[in-house]
Amino acid sequence: MSTAGIDSRRSAVWWQRIRKDFPILDRRIHGKPLTYLDSASTSQKPRCVLETLQRYYERSNANVHRAIHLLAEEATFEYEKARGKVKRLLGADDPREIVFTSGTTAAINLVAQSYVRPMLQEGDEILITHMEHHSNIVPWQMVCEQTGARLRVAPIDDRGVLDLDEFQRLLGPRTRFASFTHVSNVLGTVNPVREMTDLAHRNEVRVLIDGAQAVQHGAVDLAEIGADFYAFSGHKLYGPTGIGALYARGDLLHQMPPWQGGGEMIESVSFEKTVYHAPPHKFEAGTPNIAGAIGLGAAIDYLLELGLADVARHEAEVLEYGMQVLSELEGVRLIGTAPEKASVISFAMEAAHPHDVATILDREGVAxxxxxxxxxxxxxxxxxxxxxxASLAVFNTREDFDRLAGGLRKVNEIFG
Amino acid sequence: MSDLRDLYQEVILDHNKHPRNFGALEQPTSSAEGYNPICGDHFRVSVELDGDTLRDVRFEGSGCAISTASASLMTDAIKGKTLREIKTLHSDFQKLVTAEPGAEHDPARLGKLVVMGGVCEYPMRVKCATLAWHTLKAAARAETKTVTTE
Structure with a gap:
């Protein structure tokens, strides 16, 4: 999540123009302009991604890695090119370390079942943190149920900061794996993933980092973090739904048995013996989400062209303004005030339940x-x-938080 | 804002702030829990039945203004009624908040419950309005399982 890099500080006006890249932002909601503050749930798509999907289906649609014809060649080329773009985005060494999945959830399940499950014995432990999304809790609970292993949870403090000492203490002799989020989807807390990875490695524990809320908000450099596995979703990164990726260190990927069997993941099949493809294709059974991967590639191009360092700087500025505006509002309690924070502001209102707040905001055009x-x-x-x-994307500006604040004042007015 | 006031009418805001029949019955005939996993609304409704007649009813838990007010209004509306009358009322209420096309509901029979009518303009909130009613139904059937809106 480094904000370092070439300083090409762009003006607020420049970021305001970014809005034009997202056709959906022209929509009016209940007669008001759309203020989209739900990008942590799913991001909106820039025109270049939509055009790429359209062009793929209109011009190159074919199955990958199969036929000899030109369309298949183009589809395969574009699909594999997208893999290379993911590699570049994450700072990985080799595109063969990138497995396309349907998203973060599938990636975590793949690692849980294929890498972690075979090494677990009764009484072994898996370490997670208290700020995980269900998708980084439930797959581990399932593995625990299957093997008799135990789930351990590292605590956080009232600001939403991980207790690193406790995390270290919980890395015990029975710990076999650690899985934690890079950025919390509720608190916005940016975890010290490099330190956490180092601590785990010193204990000979491999780690998975859930990057679903991280990759789109700042430069991630896997070489620097040293993660063994890293997962993210395309649809939170301005790409289509149903596509995501798992980075897995090459040597680990080679050890892992396939997770699902089928076409695409084999080299040869007979009733006596099946020979699997080499990674990553070994983990991509069935016709993959080809259009999704190519669309994700276009989204990565878009993001890299904006420059992740600039994106991080812009979003940090808007986030700070948002925190300021909300903290000045009557009856608002901010949830998640970690010093290292990105892209997400959660809050509770004294006067009203979040459900009522969201309904009133919706009538103001605020999602x-x-x-x-x-x-x-x-x-x-x-x-x-x-x-x-309220969660951020590149197209959000201070005005979005002014509108949010206006909506929240209405909540106080109605419920006051 | 006028349309928001249709949803958040004074009666609803009042029942949200000061829910009636809030708490647990000392000796319920039965009770049930209702849960909306999407927003976390969670209520327990306990009933005291005398044959087919509902002698007393109370609810506890927490939820949004719509689900809380609906639970509160419901308890007021059903006390002393027979299970058959309550069933009819539930069906009228369901029609009121979902505004099923062509559905007839009797405003006289609904009484105070008509204030919940604004919910039909907010499809995402219908589950909030009906949570207490589903829970009541489960309690009357003496179901012990938590009912959910999903």
Whole structure:
């Protein structure tokens, strides 16, 4: 999440123009302009991604890695090119370390079942944190149920900062794997993933990092973090739904048995013996989401062209303004005030339940999320059934938070 | 804002702030829990039945203004009624909040519950309005399982 890099500080006006890249932002909601503050849930898509999908289906649609004809050649070329773009985005060494999945959830399940499960014995431990999304809790609970292993949870403090000492203490002799989020989808906390990875490695524990809320908000450099596995979703990164990727260190990927069997993942099949493809194709059974991968490639191009360092700087500025505006509002309690924070502001209102807040905001054209954000244990930690969450993308500006604040004043007016 | 006031009418805001029949019955005939996993609304409705007649009803838990007010209004509306009358009322209420095309509901029979009518303009909130009613139904059937809106 480094903000370092070439300083090409762009003006607020420049970022305002970014809005034109997203056709959906022209929509009016209940007669008001759309203020989209739900990008942590799913991002909107820039025109270049939409055009890429259209062009692929109109010009090059064919199955990959099969036929000899030109369309198949083009589709395969574009699909594999997208893999290279993911590699570049994450700072990985080799495109063969990138497995396309349907998203972060599938990537975590793949690692849980294919890498972690075979090495677990009764009494072994898997370490996660208290701020995980359900998709980084449930796959591990399933593996624990299957093997008799135990799930251990590293605590966080009232600001939403991970207790690193406890994390270190919980890395014990029985710990076999650690899985944690890079950026919390509820608190916005940016975890010290490099330190966490180092600590785990010193204990000979491999780690998976859930990057679903991280990759689109700042430069991720896997070489620097040293992660063994890293997962993210395309649809939160301005790409289509149903596509995501898993980075896995090459040597680990080679050891892993395939997760699902089928076409595409084999070299040869007979009733006596099947020879699997080499990674990553060994883990991509069936016809993949070809258009999705190519669309994701276009989204990565878009993001890299904006420059991730600039994106991080812009979003940090808007986030700071948003935190300021909300903290000045009557009856608003911010949930998640870690010093290292990105892209997400959660809050509770004294006067009204998040559900009522979201309904009133919606009538103002403001799309925010109300609920437990697939993180019920975290909600419990803060003693809340739900929060309202405003989350950022490249196209958000200070004005979006002015509109959000206007909506929240209306909440106070109605419920006051 | 006028349309928001149709949803958040004074009666609803009042029942949200000061829910009636809030708490647990000392000796319920039965009770049930209702849960909306999407937003975390969670109620327990306990009933005291005398044959077919509902002698008393209370609810506890937490939820949004719509689900809380709906639960509160419901308890007021059903106390002393027979299960058959309550069933008819539930069906009228369901029609009111979903505004099924061509559905007839009797405003006289609904009484105070008509204030919940604004919910039909907010399809995402219908589940909030009906949570207490589903829970009541489960309690009357003496179901012990938590009912969910999903």
């Amino acid at each position: 925010a999320r109300a609920g437990h954000h697939c993180a019920q244990p975290l909600m419990e930690r803060f003693g809340l059934p739900a929060t309202t969450r």
